[in-house]
Amino acid sequence: MTKIGLFDSGVGGLSVLRAVARELPAYDLVYFADQKYCPYGLRPPREIRALSARITKFLIEQNCRVVVVACNTASAAALYFLRETFPDIAFIGMEPAVKPAASATRSGKIAVLATRGTLEGELFGNTRDEFAREIKVNAVYPPDWVERVERGDIDSPETFSSVRAVIQPLLDAGVDEIALGCTHYPFLAPLIEKVVDGRATILDPSDAVAKQTARVVATRGLSSSRSATQTFYTSSELASFQRVLTKLLGVSHTNVYQTLL
Ligand code: DGL
Helix, strand or coil: CCEEEEEECCCCCHHHHHHHHHHCCCCCEEEEECHHHCCCCCCCHHHHHHHHHHHHHHHHHCCEEEEEECCHHHHHHHHHHHHHHCCCCEEECCCCCHHHHHHHCCCCEEEEECCHHHHHCHHHHHHHHHHCCCCEEEEECCCCHHHHHHCCCCCCHHHHHHHHHHHHHHHHCCCCEEEECCCCHHHHHHHHHHHHCCCCEEECCHHHHHHHHHHHHHHHCCCCCCCCCEEEEECCCHHHHHHHHHHHHCCCCCCEEECCC
16 A cells, blocks of 8 residues: 655654645555754755655655655755655655745735755745745744754743744834744744734645645555554654654554664
């Protein structure tokens, strides 16, 4: 039975898995969290390409034929490379929603929140030049959000302060569209919304990625599975992965494993 694989540096891609599971409830999903090497955001692209290739091989061994790169940083560094290296696999990648933000803004000011790797990458630069030339783009790297989500710390007063410290200056600068360009950040969306308080729109691309995955699955003729299993792997510590997984998804899963690849 062929499956859909998803991977991220850690638990962030679970925001994409959640959307894919909603869109394709009758498919087997395999999720890989590369927590041993998290965060990816500060690693050189060459290293991210090597890590992504290793994970893809693992997902292929688990029978995945469609792979969602549920990480903006890995998509920016490795998507083209993965397509070339594994021509039989259909890859779906992520990128910050610059285009929708640029076309929806009324103030002419948008914000893109992402890791340094994504913001410094060629893909982001090209998208900004193509779609947001006339617009003020505030590209911001929130320093500790990935680590907070990795710990499952998505609701403490300290996390709220960290969110406010990033978001408030953007609102003060007149930003009215905020694109979440890292898959960890949607787990902080309730806190971001609290600060935004209706003054800006928050753009999370995971639903669009899930719809694209459904189109690819249909084109590839992937068959659905009666059991519709969800299996999770981490390259780091199992107990903490399991705890954070349960917290972020709101359900506890039994098919959770550690693999050292
Ligand atoms: N979740 C990843 C992304 O979408 C990045 C987190 C990291 O720095 O590892 O970019």
